[in-house]
Amino acid sequence: MPAITDYLRAIRREFRGEPTEHSYRGALKQLLEAVRSGVVAQNEPKHRRDCGAPDMNVRDGTGAEALTIGYLECKDIGVSLDAVEESDQLERYRDNLDNLVLTDYLQFRWYVEGDERARATLAHVSGDRIVADTAAEQQVRELLEAFVSRTPEPITSPRELAQRMAKITRMIRDIIVSAFERDEISDTTQGLYEAFTETLLPDLDEGEFADMFAQTLAYGLFAARVNHRGPEPFQRIGAAREIPKTNPFLRQLFDAITGVALDEEPFVGFVDDLTRLLAHADIGAILEDFGASTRQEDPIVHFYETFLAAYDPQMREMRGVYYTPEPVVSYIVRSVDWILKEHFDLPGGLADQSTVTYEVERPDGTREERSSPKVLILDPACGTGTFLYHVIEHIRQQFVRSNNAGMWPGFVAEQLLPRLFGFELLMAPYAVAHLKLGMQLAAQDMTEAQRERWAYDFQDDQRLGVYLTNTLEE
Numbered sequence: 491m492p493a494i495t496d497y498l499r500a501i502r503r504e505f506r507g508e509p510t511e512h513s514y515r516g517a518l519k520q521l522l523e524a525v526r527s528g529v530v531a532q533n534e535p536k537h538r539r540d541c542g543a544p545d546m547n548v549r550d551g552t553g554a555e556a557l558t559i560g561y562l563e564c565k566d567i568g569v570s571l572d573a574v575e576e577s578d579q580l581e582r583y584r585d586n587l588d589n590l591v592l593t594d595y596l597q598f599r600w601y602v603e604g605d606e607r608a609r610a611t612l613a614h615v616s617g618d619r620i621v622a623d624t625a626a627e628q629q630v631r632e633l634l635e636a637f638v639s640r641t642p643e644p645i646t647s648p649r650e651l652a653q654r655m656a657k658i659t660r661m662i663r664d665i666i667v668s669a670f671e672r673d674e675i676s677d678t679t680q681g682l683y684e685a686f687t688e689t690l691l692p693d694l695d696e697g698e699f700a701d702m703f704a705q706t707l708a709y710g711l712f713a714a715r716v717n718h719r720g721p722e723p724f725q726r727i728g729a730a731r732e733i734p735k736t737n738p739f740l741r742q743l744f745d746a747i748t749g750v751a752l753d754e755e756p757f758v759g760f761v762d763d764l765t766r767l768l769a770h771a772d773i774g775a776i777l778e779d780f781g782a783s784t785r786q787e788d789p790i791v792h793f794y795e796t797f798l799a800a801y802d803p804q805m806r807e808m809r810g811v812y813y814t815p816e817p818v819v820s821y822i823v824r825s826v827d828w829i830l831k832e833h834f835d836l837p838g839g840l841a842d843q844s845t846v847t848y849e850v851e852r853p854d855g856t857r858e859e860r861s862s863p864k865v866l867i868l869d870p871a872c873g874t875g876t877f878l879y880h881v882i883e884h885i886r887q888q889f890v891r892s893n894n895a896g897m898w899p900g901f902v903a904e905q906l907l908p909r910l911f912g913f914e915l916l917m918a919p920y921a922v923a924h925l926k927l928g929m930q931l932a933a934q935d936m937t938e939a940q941r942e943r944w945a946y947d948f949q950d951d952q953r954l955g956v957y958l959t960n961t962l963e964e
Contacts, residue, residue: 493525494627496521497518510566530551531562532546534759541672546564559638561590563592587601611630642767651771655708662704663705679703686699686702690917701802702916707764710733710921711729711765713733714733715769715771715773717929724769726747730745730749733928735950736956820880844864848860868912868913898944923954927956
């Protein structure tokens with residue numbers, strides 16, 4: 491094969507000089523692109539590799555929609571690949587990258603879903619010479635052809651989507667952790683970390699931030715993909731437009747992760763992989779199948795349980811991320827509404843607008859009279875907002891039945907938002923709750939004609955009363 495002959499000639503030329511492992515990248519790129527027409531091999535920038543990203547990736551084209559086919563981890567000629575196989579880095583790659591080649595430019599080891607599929611050695615070093623093994627040339631060609639020809643299986647179920655998303659999300663998390671450890675964190679990510687600690691959790695350490703950030707990024711893109719409308723393909727740049735502005739901090743976060751500032755981050759390649767994965771997934775079919783199989787009406791929210799089971803099953807167990815079935819939630823919400831009407835003399839139930847006055851003692855000993863709504867709604871462990879979602883929907887349906895669309899925006903601003911609260915301990919479900927409730931109030935779950943009548947637009951000084959906090963702390 492002429493491409494392999496040219497490749498060996500280039501490797502020998504570099505080897506006779508003063509090479510580093512990066513000296514051979516150009517020759518390897520040309521070889522990979524010659525093996526199969528249409529693929530593009532990309533060498534990752536050094537700052538991305540140093541923070542734990544693989545050295546190269548191969549895509550099925552050059553456009554924004556080109557899917558990543560696989561990854562390569564490259565070591566210098568003479569480095570023991572047996573030792574590399576035992577490293578934590580390669581174990582992480584094999585756990586999370588379904589199509590991977592480990593190479594020292596002379597030997598190639600191919601892994602599929604973590605298991606070694608094939609290995610072949612093109613040449614070996616003898617003194618100061620590289621000696622080709624012509625009998626193995628066919629094996630190398632077949633290995634590389636199989637590597638660049640392997641395309642991801644079509645996503646046909648929520649579980650498959652969750653597993654694929656989880657693997658990419660873990661890579662993003664680990665790269666951020668590595669960047670912190672090497673003290674090479676970017677100004678953008680450092681700024682987000684400081685914003686997290688100032689706005690949400692003061693005691694948040696860097697590893698916890700990396701985990702929260704990666705989950706929020708992944709699920710935020712998922713929610714944006716579900717909410718995507720129009721004929722244009724789903725892309726990371728501008729995806730924040732798909733996300734309701736229910737919280738100024740989250741809006742700033744999503745603007746950052748879906749904007750051009752992310753392009754210089756060491757993990758941006760995996761964010762783009764996640765975006766392409768979601769763009770190519772048949773979200774409608776997946777959510778329809780998910781809702782049918784779980785008998786739940788809100789698969790966007792309940793998909794998080796499936797995602798977390800794939801991403802970090804220990805956290806799912808520890809934090810108790812299990813969701814109350816939709817019929818049970820609906821029954822509880824309707825029961826509370828009925829009890830308020832029948833036993834507390836509040837004819838509006840959950841939508842009741844009556845107030846109560848009470849006194850509080852000031853620091854100087856004097857007393858002050860204050861007023862509060864009689865009905866305050868708090869979910870102390872709101873997760874992704876399932877109970878709050880049903881409360882809003884129960885109240886909204888009363889307005890729908892009475893054909894009071896014109897009264898709805900004022901009610902939301904003056905009566906609903908001031909007395910609807912949720913506390914959540916985990917960042918990702920907290921973000922999902924904001925996303926889902928924001929989309930609900932924006933009437934994204936209605937037809938376009940209904941949306942014109944029932945959509946509520948958050949003002950710049952408004953936010954949902956969902957807070958990231960530990961309910962059990964004072």
